[in-house]
Amino acid sequence: MLSYLKGNPVKVLNNIPNRTILILEVNHMGYEIQISSRFARQLVQNQLENIQVFTHLQIRDDYPILYGFTTVAERELFRQLISVNGIGAQLAITLIDTLGLEELVQAIINGNIRTLSKTPGVGKKTAERIILELKTKLSQLQKLLGITLSSTSTVTIPSLEVLEDLEMTLLALDYTNEEINQAISILSKDNQMLKNNNSEEWIREAIIWLSQNENLT
Incomplete structure (x- = not known):
């Protein structure tokens, strides 16, 4: 099993649909490694050299793909x-x-x-x-x-059923997603509310909080 590769980044290819490829030179050999765009930005911004890339090899349709990670x-x-x-x-x-x-x-x-x-x-x-x-x-x-x-x-959040009812109702009342998210975040800090799976009470408390904070956005 290939655990990691250590070498110098030669090039980052971003022109492949939905993939970011790092060309890593190790002992005069170039390895194609698929990485996240986060990793790619880190490489470019910091101009890193002689890096260690932790790898995962996957065989798909007899074609090996090497994935690379920072840790x-x-x-x-x-x-x-x-x-x-x-x-x-x-x-x-x-x-x-x-x-x-x-x-x-x-x-x-x-x-x-x-x-x-x-x-x-x-x-x-x-x-x-x-x-x-x-x-x-x-x-x-x-x-x-x-x-x-x-x-x-x-921090936890209410049940999926409560969230769906809450979002649908507040959106119908013309509240924005940002306002709804802030109301949910505030109410979720109340342990008593988190124990309550009554959608109507969540909606009522959210509307009360939003009406008191009309200029939050």
Whole structure:
């Protein structure tokens, strides 16, 4: 198993649809490695040389594809993601690219469907499946991998049913997505509200808060 490669970045190719390719020269050999655009920006901005890239080799239709990551933790997260039914390597890379390591792990552990759904190609059903299959695993792996979550990692959100009713009602009342997100964030800090799965009460409290903060946007 190829664990990592250490060498000099020669070129980053961004002209391939939905893929970012790093050409890494190792001992006078050039390796094509698919990386996230986050990784690519880091390479370009910092003009890094003699880098270590942690790799994952995947064979698809007899064609080997090498994926590259900045840390062991990021590679392990990628491997956990592709173990989920329906999550391919491309979508796993997109998840890591969109949210980053800490926010992605935090969203899965906290069951935050809204955050996961920010990723192109990830709907509510896919987000639910990722959380269902990985929440416990990542909770156990988090400390072993040295992943430090932010101080907001304990924040939770209401159930999916409550969220759907709340969003539909507030959108119908002409509130913006930004206003709705802020109301949900504020109300979710109330432990009593989090224990309450009554959509009508969430809607009522959200409208009260929004009416008191009309100039929040």
